[in-house]
Amino acid sequence: NAGVTQTPKFRVLKTGQSMTLLCAQDMNHEYMYWYRQDPGMGLRLIHYSVGEGTTAKGEVPDGYNVSRLKKQNFLLGLESAAPSQTSVYFCASSYGQLSGNTIYFGEGSWLTVV
Amino acid sequence: GENVEQHPSTLSVQEGDSAVIKCTYSDSASNYFPWYKQELGKGPQLIIDIRSNVGEKKDQRIAVTLNKTAKHFSLHITETQPEDSAVYFCAAGGFKTIFGAGTRLFVKA
Numbered sequence: 001n002a003g004v005t006q007t008p009k010f011r012v013l014k015t016g017q018s019m020t021l022l023c024a025q026d027m028n029h030e031y032m033y034w035y036r037q038d039p040g041m042g043l044r045l046i047h048y049s050v051g052e053g054t055t056a057k058g059e060v061p062d063g064y065n066v067s068r069l070k071k072q073n074f075l076l077g078l079e080s081a082a083p084s085q086t087s088v089y090f091c092a093s094s095y096g097q098l099s100g101n102t103i104y105f106g107e108g109s110w111l112t113v114v
Numbered sequence: 115g116e117n118v119e120q121h122p123s124t125l126s127v128q129e130g131d132s133a134v135i136k137c138t139y140s141d142s143a144s145n146y147f148p149w150y151k152q153e154l155g156k157g158p159q160l161i162i163d164i165r166s167n168v169g170e171k172k173d174q175r176i177a178v179t180l181n182k183t184a185k186h187f188s189l190h191i192t193e194t195q196p197e198d199s200a201v202y203f204c205a206a207g208g209f210k211t212i213f214g215a216g217t218r219l220f221v222k223a
Binding site for chain 2: 004040041042043044045048058090092102103104105106107108
């Protein structure tokens with residue numbers, strides 16, 4: 001059972017480039033999330049989805065877009081990367097409601113924007 | 115907006131000693147309080163959680179306590195071992211789960 005799988009694990013981008021982070025979960029979870037982790041700031045929610053075809057903004061959505069075309073996949077896009085988007089990105093999923101259910105995290109994607 | 119404060123940011127203990135991490139939250143509607151452990155280079159993993167109708171929960175060497183009136187909850191690790199060294203996150207769940215900033219725990223052998 002793979003759980004939550006993210007690709008790529010590491011990426012270096014130049015300012016202004018675009019890229020997509022891919023996330024897949026095999027637990028049939030309804031909810032999926034993208035977080036970013038920065039030193040001293042914990043985990044901040046970028047966007048989330050409560051089901052196939054739905055997306056919603058989290059705490060820090062600016063500069064990112066997401067899509068959930070299939071229940072098992074949640075894509076995070078950076079249209080024009082900026083150095084402030086250098087971070088570790090975690091995809092996660094959970095069974096049902098946004099609280100009260102265990103959130104399962106992927107291994108993380110390290111992104112550097114130069 | 116909702117906020118979760120976590121202290122201390124760094125904690126160093128001797129092997130065998132206890133470690134305590136404390137969190138406070140602002141949203142009185144929060145009813146679910148999970149704790150996650152993040153090892154180096156990995157994603158956070160749930161280690162224990164507590165719901166608002168319970169004051170304390172224990173699982174082997176780890177325990178959590180919750181004081182809803184004061185909006186405080188704490189993680190207690192007893193008989194610490196080197197493999198407990200990691201970053202620990204508290205979180206408070208209401209409509210959305212809000213994470214604390216994390217505590218880096220070092221257990222010295």
